[in-house]
Amino acid sequence: MRLLFPDVPADHPANSAMALYFAANILGIGNAATPFGLKAMAELQTLNPTRGIATNAQCMLMAISTTSITLIPVIAMSLRAAVQTEGAAEIIAPVIIATTISTITGITFTLLFQRVKRWKWENVIEKEMAAGTLEINEEYIGDNPIVLPEDYVSASAKNGGRVAF
Numbered sequence: 401m402r403l404l405f406p407d408v409p410a411d412h413p414a415n416s417a418m419a420l421y422f423a424a425n426i427l428g429i430g431n432a433a434t435p436f437g438l439k440a441m442a443e444l445q446t447l448n449p450t451r452g453i454a455t456n457a458q459c460m461l462m463a464i465s466t467t468s469i470t471l472i473p474v475i476a477m478s479l480r481a482a483v484q485t486e487g488a489a490e491i492i493a494p495v496i497i498a499t500t501i502s503t504i505t506g507i508t509f510t511l512l513f514q515r516v517k518r519w520k521w522e523n524v525i526e527k528e529m530a531a532g533t534l535e536i537n538e539e540y541i542g543d544n545p546i547v548l549p550e551d552y553v554s555a556s557a558k559n560g561g562r563v564a565f
Contacts, residue, residue, distance in 0.1 A: 418436075445458070
């Protein structure tokens with residue numbers, strides 16, 4: 401977890417929620433994993449000083465959850481067994497190979513995009529601030545809050561509460 405999520409403190413509750421989420425996905429019970437994934441994202445949001453911009457940890461969680469390694473595809477095997485297909489477990493090896501490749505690819509591209517200047521978190525913050533669309537997260541518990549300049553006026557305040565896209 402420390403290698404994939406270096407910005408998350410070791411004692412933060414997001415770590416346990418993410419571990420449970422990954423374990424449920426690895427076991428192939430995606431429906432049971434959803435509450436853990438929502439809890440993990442909510443806990444990661446407490447480490448995010450903005451409301452509308454995902455942090456690197458949140459992006460990595462989404463990449464892993466989208467690709468998720470599955471060792472035992474329980475739901476797929478039960479569906480195959482329900483239609484009385486012989487050898488319902490024949491899909492285990494292909495599923496392991498395919499999900500491992502997709503997860504490695506997702507992690508690799510997430511790490512690459514985090515290093516590209518255009519998608520670096522700090523640059524996105526600057527662009528949002530310049531556009532007047534930056535929203536501060538009131539639930540932020542971290543040590544490095546974003547301090548807006550005194551003359552900052554959000555786009556919604558300029559347009560009478562409406563944001564123009």
